[in-house]
Amino acid sequence: MALAAVGGINDGEVEKEDFLAAYGTFELDPSSQAFTTKTPMWFASMTKFVTSVAVLQCIDRGLFGLESSDDVDRLLPEWSQPQILAGFEDGQPELQNAKEKITAGRLISHTSGLAYDFHPGLLLKWRQSRGEGPRAMRGTIPDVFTTPLLFEPGTGWDYGPGHDVAGLMVARANNCTLEEYMRENIFDVLGMDDTTFEPRAHHDVAARLPPMVGRPLPDEPLSDEIASLNSTRNLMLDHKDQYGSGGLFSTAEDYLKLLKSILRNDGQILKPETVDTLFVSTMSPSSDAALNITLANPAMAAAMIPGEPIVGSPGAGEWTHGLLGLIGLISKEGGLQAGWTQWGGAPNLKWWIDRKGNSCGIFATQLSPPGEKRHQPMTHLFQQEMAKRYRRP
Structure with a gap:
């Protein structure tokens, strides 16, 4: 897995250093090559955030x-x-x-x-x-x-x-492909050199991908779980179109550059006034009700709000949706502050941006199945540590 995070900066403040860490190896064999924050991965539904940014640029x-x-x-x-x-x-x-x-x-x-x-x-x-x-x-x-x-x-x-x-x-x-648009207007602007819809053609990304690994579900062979996610990843490798919902391959370091640009509202990617709209709900009351029914479903909640109590259970948060992803409406003690936005991806990846708390970050794995529970406490520990590290005085 790879972890990356950073905080915002105040006027006149020295830019804070990125937090970058990686753990584990490509395969279960400990002698296989080490995972790094530059390891390319299939980012699956983490693509949606980048597509939303492209839409808002237009x-x-x-x-x-x-x-x-x-x-x-x-x-x-x-x-x-x-x-x-x-x-x-x-x-x-x-x-x-x-x-x-x-x-x-x-x-x-x-x-x-x-x-x-x-x-x-x-x-x-x-x-x-x-x-x-x-x-x-x-x-x-x-x-x-x-x-x-x-x-x-x-x-x-x-x-x-x-x-x-x-x-x-x-x-x-x-009048271009989505890859061409994003490369000119997002990837090249921020130096996201290993982010692409074309992993077989761009920077040899496909050859550097780690295999999918997994932990078994009860009564289901582990090989079936990995095969299911691998088959979807293979559809993205040999795609019929550039899918703005799940087709990107990237690295933790690359993706952090875009999160950081939005957190700091630096004007490189979106107008400052547009960034201000990203942390407020776009939902009608009936849409909010439908979202919360979804988040009360244990299977959907495991993938969409991993590690969080399902809606309607004790200690559950409150959620809505904005232009980038889910918006958390209740502050976490010692963690993210109300109004943060987040989303994730099927191989157990997750990003967040917390403007009030002054942090953004990504937790990235290639782990199956989606919503795998044993690793989820680690995502919250990581967020808590980053919230503490980058909180403004």
Whole structure:
């Protein structure tokens, strides 16, 4: 695993030194090469944060609007007339024309109505009614994600491919690939040289990747767990499109550079006034309610808020969602301060930015299964130590 964190700086203050640490080896064999903070990894859903930043840059530059459905009609015509999957009648899907519209803001806050088709539920049943299996990440973005919505845009919350569609919006608005856009406007600006959607072509990243490792779940072979996550990683290595929800490969040191730029509001990536909007909720009351139902599900909570009590249980936190990720609404004693934002990735990675507490950081592994519990206390110990180390006097 690799850990990286840093604090903000006040006017006239000497820049604080980054905290960088890594533990373990590539394989269970202790004689294999050591993990470092420069070790490339598949960052999975940690990609969403970077895609959200790219979307907000385009909004800063006037290329499209955060809440403009007209811009979605112009740049994403495949999603301009969405339908809602209301249920099934005699095994056939019932589709209704949506009354609300998809917007860039709804795409990056998981309130568009789009969902992944590999989760059990209505969308998987819709695929099966067409004689199909899950197709997410197995084709181009328009090919695999022009699916029915699960709710009226803006009225619910469901973890889904909104960032894939939003990344396509960025690419089309700039007449380039998402990789080309991010390299020019984010990666090269901050010196994120080992971050890419193209690990086989860029800096030999693919050849430097560690294998996935894992701890077994009860009654499930360890090899099956690792194979499942590896198969998804392989889809990203040999991708059909540049998926803004999960396609990036990066390092702890690279990723920290972007977190740090947002924490310090240094103007390199986003306008200062835009950064101020990243730590406030974008949710309607009904979307917040749907999010909290999700976080009350033990399986979903284990992956989305690892190590935290599920919503509705004793000691549980309170959560909402913003333009970058989840927002914690209750301060942790000796830890992160209310208003911090965070997200994670399937191989047990996690980032946070805590502006009030003056820290940001990343905890990165290539560990299976998602939400693996035995390591989770380490993420909280790391956050507590960094909150203490970088707290302003």
